[in-house]
Amino acid sequence: MRIGVYICHCGGNISDIVNIGEAVEFAKKQKDVVLVRDNGHICSNEGQMLVLSDIREFKLDKIVIAACSPSFQGQTFMKMMERAGLNPYVLEMANIREQCSWAHINYPEEATEKAKDLTNIAISKVRLDTPLSKAKMPIGKRVLVIGGGIAGIQAALDLGDAGFKVYLVEEKPTIGGHMAQLSKTFPTEDCSACILSPKMSDVAAHPNIELLTYSEVIAISGYLGNYNAKIKIKPTYVDPSKCTCCGDCSEVCPVDVPNEFNEGLSFRKAIYIPTDIAVPHSFTLDIENCLGLLPLACAKCRDACDAKAINYDQYEKTMDITVDTIIVATGFDIFNPAEKPVFGFGKYENVLTALQLERLVEHEESGKNLVDIGNKIAFIQCVGSRDEQIKKEYCSRVCCMYATKLAQLLKRNRPERDIYIFYTDLRAYGKGFEEYYKRAQKNGVKYIRGRTAEIQENPKNKKLILKVEDTLTRSLIEGEFDTVILSTGMVPSEGTKKIRDILRIGRTTDGFLAEAHPKFKPVDTLTEGIFLAGTVQGPKDIPDTVAQASAAAARAIRLMNKGEYEAEPITASIDEELCAGCGVCISVCPYDAIAFEAEGARKFAKVNEMLCKGCxxxxxxxxxxxxxxxWFNTEQIKEMLRAIL
Amino acid sequence: MSKKIILDKESAEFTKKIIELSGEIVTLCEQCGTCSGGCPMCDKAETSPSLMMRMAALGQKEILGSDIIWYCASCYTCTVRCPRGIDISKVAEALRQIILRDSVNRIDLSKLTPAELEKLPQIALVAALRKMTG
Structure with a gap:
């Protein structure tokens, strides 16, 4: 055995604290070590070339690199091993940067001792390392996209265009998500529905996309290249191929239900179409609110339908599909302002959410007022964001700009309006945002720097009084407002919470789903083959959501395009002869990767290496x-301990 | 001429002292003004609670001469609303402590005129008499 040891300076990151010379001398004394070198940056091309030429010249067959964390440069050195014709798994890294020089910056002597110990551990382990090979597994071209908002739509279209088979699942009767509800988009003021609706119809018409609306993913099992999903499809009681969207059924329906699409500002019938741009373009019978499907109970809609599209004999179905990768795009819900009772939402009739205002503004523009909100209007920013009292510490990133947009739209509809935006910090960080903010100020929107403590209602005229300080002049604001708009932030959607349990993927402290690496793997999850797109990962605006959705599609294509992939070889294995069949391993395995197998009367545990994550x-x-x-067997761990005891 | 804020060793020390006494990291304050908006005494005092927090964070000793620290009745409205989770009542208490620790009579009751007595809020009167307890 001929081991080469390389100790990295990391350009001073390590060598300023750890005594490299001492570490080199120490490593030289270890058994089987034939060469020890130190270098400024081993990860650089020059450093790698040095190792490669040493491997040839000194016939090294195992390598130890004492440098940074293997999660940082491990892949670099494994690829280097492959170039040298050595197995990547006879390489060990000792982390003498994060765990020595950085952690013990004020204790150079102790840091040096620890660096020696960690290097010795790596040498002891590499002696027992054996080559491991990566199994090549076949992979198909099928993707499940969960959530039909703009993120899911974009990911599905990108994948479909690239020739992949997409199942797009959406729980509501139409795709489009929150974007379909918005009046205009900031900062360009494109009509939101107008730019979204062509994409929605592209989805419906795409030969590679199978659209499953009014459906929910209820279970998922399996692994990359073989995910099995169970999907519940709710009946709409209307045949979309026959429905002409004439609306005769709605007209005769006797039931009024608050209209979710208009955020409860208007009513819809129990048989309805959520929006004019709905895809699939068809009515849905909402069985929760319908008087009953029995002809005796009502059946007015069926009688009114000339196209004979309504069929009461429909039942809930489940569908099983197998896919290779999954993209999660379950989006956000708006923060429920009733959790901040100081603002009186639900109690004072003139306190509205910004999403309600989006619906109002759109109707106001087309002359079909939902409610008159008057002319003196205040926006309260950061409702449900940046607030420790309700455990929402994050910034929702879109509220400053949507308030700026809505304020200008309100003024455009009625120039005599007085609009005030009460903010804490104004965040105009995106492309064109600062210019848009300036335009709003030019148009007379007044920004007041102060966070509202509470709202009171004048019971005589229902006008609203804000308890708020202008922090720039340290003066309290007086006067009444006709309407107060709460700029509510984003929270993880109910769908996100459900899918997190089904897929068992992690979340960050804010409740949104966790990406695998905040910088380099922003759309991956720690589970191979599952990707995140859009606000499921954290608050973001439409351009960021679309960018992330395309990124998730590209990352999924990267895995599937070759038709095969290499499986990680660091897995567990169980010796059938030694196994007593006690089942402890099965009960502790977090990935359900172990199951009993029987051989005659004897049963033993067996690991499914595709599911095993090597924990x-x-x-x-x-x-x-x-x-x-x-790669971490008992003998190796004993040797590693012996090295430092 | 606008006011000057002097940032030096002394101001840094003063901030540190407030943090030590109150147990609240005053530099966490983002100056949103929620405390002032809800403070029942804010419209009576010359200095608002948010300004008190700002001056504490910048270590400006003039805050010890402000009326807000005596108007503060520790009703905790600000504390339960602060989006940064700062116990602002404790900061006011710390500032009172700094003054009271000098242990001198701040007021001589016999020298107060009836007009002054009428103007002075009871709570301030009581607080001023509690030399060491705030």
């Missing part, structure tokens, strides 16, 4: 030592 829980808990983690 080591089974190896740690197995009483007989039958379960072993490849």
């Amino acid at each position: 080591g829980s089974c190896a740690g808990s197995c009483p007989s030592g039958a379960a072993q983690q490849k």
Whole structure:
């Protein structure tokens, strides 16, 4: 065995604290070590060339690199091993940067001792490392996209255009999500529905996209290249191929229900179409509110339908599909302002949410007023954002700009309006945002720097009084407002919470789903083959959502395009002869990767290597030592401990 | 001429002292003004609670001469609303402590005129008499 040890300076990051010379001398004394070198940057091209030429010249067969964290440069050095014709798994890294020089910046001597120990551990482990090979697995071209908002739509279209088979699942009767509800988009003021609706019809017409609306994913099992999803499809009781959207059914329906699409500002019938641009373009019978499907109960809609599109004999169905990768785009809900009772939402009739205002403004523009909101209007920013009292510490990123947009639209509809935006910090960080903010100020929108403590209603005229300080002049604001708009932030949607449990993927402290790496893997999750798109990962505006959706599609294509992929070889394996069949490993495995197999009367546990993530829980808990983690077997761990004891 | 804020060793020390005494990290304040908006005494005092927090964060000793720290009745309205979770009542208490620790008689009751007595809020009167307890 001929081990080469390389100790990195990391351009001073390590060498300023750790005594490199001492570490080199120490490593030279270890058994089987034939060469020790130190270098400024081993990860650089020059550093790697040095290792490669040493491997040839000194016939090194195992390598130890004492440098940074393997999660940082591990992949670089593994690729280097492949170039040298060595197996990537006879390489070990000792982390003497994050764990020595950075952690013990004020204790150089102790840091040096620890660096020596960690290097010794790596040498002891590499002696017992054996080559591991990556299994090549076949992978198909099928993708499940969960959520039909703009993120899901964009991801589905990109994947479909690239020739992949897409199943797009949406729980509502139409795709489009929140974007379909918006009046205009900031800062360009494009009509939101007008730019969204062509994309929605593209989805419906796309030969590679199978659209499943009014449907929910209820279970998922399997792994990359073989995910099995169970989808519940709710009946709409209307045949979309026959429905002409004439609306005769709605007209005769006797039931009024608050219209979700208009945020409760108007009513719809129990048989309805959520919006004019709905896709699929068809009515839906909402069975929760329908008087009943029995002809005796009502059946007015069926009788009114000339196209004979209404069929009461429909039932809930489930559908099983197999896909290779999954994109999660379950979006956001708006913060429920009733959680901040100081603002009186639901109690004072003139307090509205910004999403309600989006619907109002759109109707106002077309002359079909939903309600008159008057002329003196205040926006309260950061409702449900940046507030420790309700455990929402994050900034929702869109409220400053949508308030700026809505204020200008309100003024355009009625120039005599007086609009005030009460903010804490104005965040105009995106492309064209600052210019848009300036335009609003030019148009007379007044920005007041102060966060509203509470709203009171004048019971005589229903006008609203704000308890708020202008922090720039330290003066309290007086006067009454006709309407107060709460600029509500984003929270993880109910769908996101459900899908998180089904897919078992992590979340960050804000409740949104966690990306695999905040910088370099912003749309991956820690589960291979599952990607995130849009606000499911955190608040963001439409351009960012679309960019992320395209990124998620590209990352999914990257895995599927070759038709095969290499599986991670660091998995557990169970020795059938030693296994006593106690089942402890099965109970501790967090990935359901272990199951019993029988051979005659004897049963033993077996690991499904495709599901195993190499966490080591089974190896740690197995009483007989039958379960072993490849690359971290018991003998190796004993040797690593001996090296420092 | 606008007011000057002097940032030096002394101001840094003063901020540190407030943080130590109150147990609240005053530099966390984002100056949103929620405390002032809801403060029942804000329209009576010359200085608003948010200004008190600003001056505390910048270590400006003039805050010890402000009326807001004596108007503060520790009703905790600001504390339960602060979006940064700062216990602002404790900061006011710390500022009162700094003054009271000098242990001198701040007011001589016998020298107060009836007009002054009428103007002075009871709570301030009581607080001023509690030399060491605030």
